[in-house]
Amino acid sequence: MTTQAPRVRQTRPAPPNPIKVGVARASIELKQFFRERDAVVFTFSLPVVLLVLLAGIFSDPVEKTGVEASQIFAASMIAAGIMSATFVSLGTGIAQDRDDGTLKRLRGTPTPMTSYFIGKILMVLVVSFAEVVVLLAVGKGLFDLKLPTDVTSWLTFAWVFVLGVIACALLGIAISSVPRSAKSASAVIMLPFIGLQFISGVLTNPISALSSPLVEIGSVFPLKWMAQGFRSVFLPDSMTFQEVAGSWELGRMALILAAWCVGGLVLCLLTFRWKNGRQG
Template identity: 55%
Template structure:
């Protein structure tokens, strides 16, 4: 041990503390088996049911309606495990006193958010992999054909999951208690899913006002990016745009990441309203 006049012990970095917190968050999540099962099962069951309702291929392409639906459902699964689950998890931490206890220990506040986002990213990646596997097994969805498409799948996932996670943290400013978390997060999630064309095949069949409204939300652009990575260009005739617009997807998802961060800084509360 250093002497009384020696240098003070070096504290772990914020990133290291955040990664350690992320491991704790993952362990806590996996212990709640009912939450794990329903978090993973809902998008998978939805994909299996909706995919079985549609049949046939689109004109000029060999892509079936079920294959077209799969990338959209992957984006919905990512949004559910980030925006919905993250918002509910933070609301629970606030209600049960976890946030108060963490604020009392010498851990930077940023480390808590790093841990939460790490947990959401790992669960989202697992959700996306399961949905892709189900799509391959049941409906013949193909993996990306080359490195360029794999890269597209990667950066769309990274930006989309980050944007939805930031919004999941920000929405906790509207949540009064853990009991109301599901209602506060599910409504915007479902609305954005419908207007973004998640449950519609093809997306180009949506009325123009809904297409305009859906273009506001990151879910629309994440789904479009996933379709560009998993489907051939021959399906563009079914889209509402003449090309995949990768540049616009990147710009809008990045803007939502930055906007979500600003919302987090202005709306996040460490204490519940009844604690004031």
């Protein structure tokens, strides 16, 4: 029963740096994302289609402001675009990774889960950026969205973008554990996505016209604050009268989005599952 003498093996070097592996994963994640045409169309088209329809239907200028309703929709829709590229694509994508054996394979290799998440976050940063570019192009081209020329506005844009991407990405990772399988994932994940757009001032304008219980619910989640942040960047300050608080509330916005980044991380750590509902 004894066989060939086992090869004398040199000791192995330490496994590669998790960040390096995460960056390598981001590259294959992006390839997979952009090659899956259905997912690309789904992620990119929904916010664009909603914007074109809404801004096309409600194009009247807001009284005495010189701002058109379509410009307001175009600014707010950037937040929904980011949520689509992060929350929706991660929620469905990770549920699929759980079903198709991606996560099981990784657990059997030296790739640490940190690298898996680094790969996912880098991927959604790139996809979100592309989504924002598309929405800005549509907004500017069709609906006369005014791109700001001052540095302060672009700085605001940058931090709302980064905090929004991180918060929504973490919530997407967390919600990926809710559906029992990849098949039911998009249904489970579209419901909060569409629902929040109605109560966060993305599909409804102005947000102050909503009943206060709805606004209160919406104000709990990041989407409302992201939409408000992008309105502050792309609309003149004279438009603050349409906001719930009568101002852009940038300080509060930063706090709430940052809190979601921390809370989302905790939620992910508490709820993340490696297996789907059917695997033992």
